[in-house]
Amino acid sequence: MDITLDLNGTSHRLDVDPRTTLLDALRHDLGLTGTKKGCDHGQCGACTVLMDGRRINSCLTLACMAEGKEITTIEGIGTPDQLSPLQQQFLDHDGFQCGYCTPGQICSATAMLEEIAAGWPSHASGSLEGPFDLSHAEIAERMSGNLCRCAAYSNIVAAIRQAAKADALHKDAA
């Protein structure tokens, strides 16, 4: 079937098998392999991308369901020469080892910080109403859909906190 994907700000026409997941369309049809497949079952978070700004598991989404939505993958977040502030913090804090879960962690964290800003509570939040303290527990809870077997967890949380802190300072100054 013919579909059109709005991907990282560019529109792509594709002829896909109706059974194709968004993840496989990205990796196989578009050659965008930054989005990883760790389980294909919604159990690891390696395939996390943003759909209209919200984090989703692209392995649990059919490509045809993504039509008309804005999709952002890791390739749309930054480039090796121009990393996003969050990517830079992952690099500085060594928030990865093998790097396979990393694009998913970064996409997930990007949306997660928006969720916090929008006042969505988590199991670790002290109350249902924001603002929320960006504690280790708060971030770890919200990031638990993204597994990392290299277990860079401590460093990932540190990277996210630092990025959020820098962002808040930036916003305060503005």
Next chain:
Amino acid sequence: MTRHLRVDEPIHDSPLDQMAQGVLGQPLNRLEGPLKVSGRATYAAESRPRGMAYGVLVQAAIPAGKVLGIEDAPGAIAVIQDKRMIRYAAQGLAEEGPKAGPEEVEYMGQAIALVVADSLEAARHAAQNLKIRYDVQDVPVDPTAVVPELPPKKQSSTGDLDKAMQQAPFSVDAVWHTPTHAAAAMEPHAAIAEWDGDSVTIRAGLQMLSSNRKQMADALGIRPKKLRLLAPYVGGGFGSKLGINAEAVAAAIAARELGRPVQVVMTRQQVFDLAHRRSETRQRIRLACDHEGRLTGIGHEALVSNLPGSDFSEPVTQATPFTYAAAHRQIVHAVARIHRSCAGSVRAPGEAVGVTVFECALDELAEAADIDPVALRLRNIPTVEPDTERPFSSHKLAEALHEGAERFNWSERRPPRQRVEGEWFIGMGMATAVRVNQLVEARAKVTLGPDGRAIVETDMTDIGTGTYTILGQIAAEALGLPQERVEVRLGDTDFPPATGSGGSFGAASSGTSVYLACEEVRQQIAKAMGCEAVDLTLQNGLARAGNVEKPLSDVIQSPLVGEGYVEPGKTEKSVRQATWGSHWAEVAVNRWTGEVRVRRMLGLFSCGRILNEKTARSQCLGGMVFGMGIALTEALEHDPRDGHAVTRDLGEYHIPCHADVPHLEVHFVPERDPYVGPLQAKGIGELSICGSGAAILNAIHNACGIRVRDLPATPDKIIAALDP
């Protein structure tokens, strides 16, 4: 020219300490980091040669027997059943391909065919709809239901342990069980094979390319020269990618037969079935000590399993003979031959479960003898290796214990059930960390251009271990270049062979070969400068000798090439090489639900020279969390009827997630080990797992008074033992 070193003698003064760049050891960011965080690093399944077809492995649905026939399914281009397809993965460092012949089934889940189609969707659908006829055979699948083998070389006994146990004022005699563990690297095993005439290039997730090449060539029946392996980025290994596996062999066979490139990626469930598992263990530990807590008897009996004929058996007791001294000792190693999937090396084979259980037993002895667990360990550190009386190459266990106790505020530990916060019991636990160390053969090539840029090439892999970065740092230090002027190329069998990533030997071995290659280049620079190599200083692209200083571009007209080759020598045998450390954990145990929360963990490790403090620390964090999984959540359960792995996905096999892991603290005990060559660096990737689970299990006991000897310590087991 090749600079060759056989490490026969200790090297006390490392030339690297005389160098001026000051980059070695620095906590630099990973060289390949920008590619990884931006999704541009390309892993095994991430290239798209023209005309590529997709293959899906088909697995046996019987525990053992014969495949009588497979009926083709619509939608497939081919259903491939080739005699060369392998039944299980090669063991690490094997020189030949593993057993082939997919028509004979040895365990449930074994790969028996490959379905190929134009798309993954079509191949998957066809594979799911195959009709397969079998002749089923009845085989044992339970390790306790067979009479195990007792390989004579793996048993040992000194003195009279039974008598020591009888006479000791304090003793422990108990049995522990650990379940099957999976490496569960995040990148599933995958391969893309492409032929050009009679040569094939295979891109795959592999840890050890030089031996993988021999295995693959043997499996395919071609000469190694006709085979190129590529593994530029590997999404984690933890032992599961030490040897070639079914997907890569099948991809190569299919690509040849169909005349087009073929990609095969294992599903996550297939990874659980086809990657080597860490054998479940049954361990009986006997410990006896005198009134002062001096060990008089140590017994460690292990029962592990593997397929009939498989030569690997989990070396559970590997560290037991040299960790603590005792006059009366006994080691028993039994192997049950059963038809579960193939067992092999998973991160820190042996110690990961052996040290963990042993350190739990020691905690029980400390309690029985009413001695502080730290004091008990300190009292039993041997000065030389028991039995052989060889000296240790270096030994910092005492330092790691003292410093750890101090940093962790160990003195605040209370007896069980004394610290309560609301519905939580709080407790502290500790354990020794120990892991054998080894150096292996490795080769590397370094090219220094007149532009002051260097290129390092070796078929070594970086599986998340920081290899790109540390090899770059070593070259930068030895050639006096800023780090960004060194390019490191790995994971390609066109480069000089290293042994690869495994057994914690990668960094020290490959690192030494890179250093030697640089020495060779330095020699050439010295010659051009008209001085001796020892009088040469290289820094920031400048060469200095006496009162002459020149930019490298003035010294070198054409690229200088040096090769390095290191191999282990006499120090492998003349001393006992090991790495040491200590683990500390504080946990909270819920009084009503039995849930365990790890509140903090500290690890101290001594691993010789630290090549990059940032990546080294990450390795340790990863190991400590691996140990947390062993203690609390990980179990690959087998169906007692047919042996198949039941919890074979990431929703059922619980590796620790973000919410399980608190902030962790890692420190290195300063150390150099002269017996491992000029780098004075030892293995780091595995030490941090060895014992970390024990610190947690011991903390659980200190919190609520419960000993869980059947790992992992899931809430059901704790609740069953908690009185309300």
